Amino acid sequence: MPRSIDSLTGSDWFGYFARIVLTSMFWTSGLAKLLDFDAGIAEMAHFGLEPAPFFNVAVALTQLFGSAFIIANRLTWLGAGMLAVFTALTIPIAHAFWTMEEPMRTLEFYFVAEHVTVIGALMVVAWKASHPDVMNTVAAAK
Template identity: 55%
Template sequence: MTPAPIKAMLESRALLLLGRLVLTFMFWSSGLVKLTDFAGGVAEMSHFGLEPGWLFNALTIIVQLGGSLLIIVNRGAWLGAGALAVFTLLTIPIAHPFWTMSGQEGMHEMLVVLEHITVIGGLILAAILGQRTARR
């Protein structure tokens, strides 16, 4: 049985909003950086072989900010979570190919991939929770 104060917190709309903000933090903060330092974002895309860099940076901004917003406001959270999950999955072979590395570098990139997979799991739960709590 869940203690009453914990149950009240878990049923709180404020805690649900905080959870959505925190879950999407890595996406919306990255999107804002790429938006405010567009040239830096273009350079990052080019570094990973994504050309034209300006187009990939613009698309990344749209996915990161748009997907985050959909989850945060719980309007089409399934779409935002799906877009961010696919985006996160695609970053693995592009930016974190640990299987091509050895030593500490390979280990570090493998840990980043494991974190990415964990975030994808959180996004799946956000889509499910969004569906269950959608304002009708």
């Protein structure tokens, strides 16, 4: 890897920014659920999650705490696990494409594929947090 790219991606600010970007869909959703509580309740009720106020708070806290753990790079594995499990649970609750007719079936399938990709990214975050020197060891071996 060119030295300039290595310097950029190896910097603390790059890691911090990357963690903010990775978790942005979660912490923005969590904030929205708390700032517009009625809309969050309506969303939970729409998906059959009752009592809706409880689920709205639980989802918001999961999204906010999971994101905060990753962004702060503290208990990163826990934050990544929280968000990965949450994302996996949204598939049968909100994106059950296998129960839908076309064209919604294909659209929801793509949402599921994106969710699986996000879960994979969170798995990489947990792995990297648990093994911070793995990439350095690989690079040194070359």
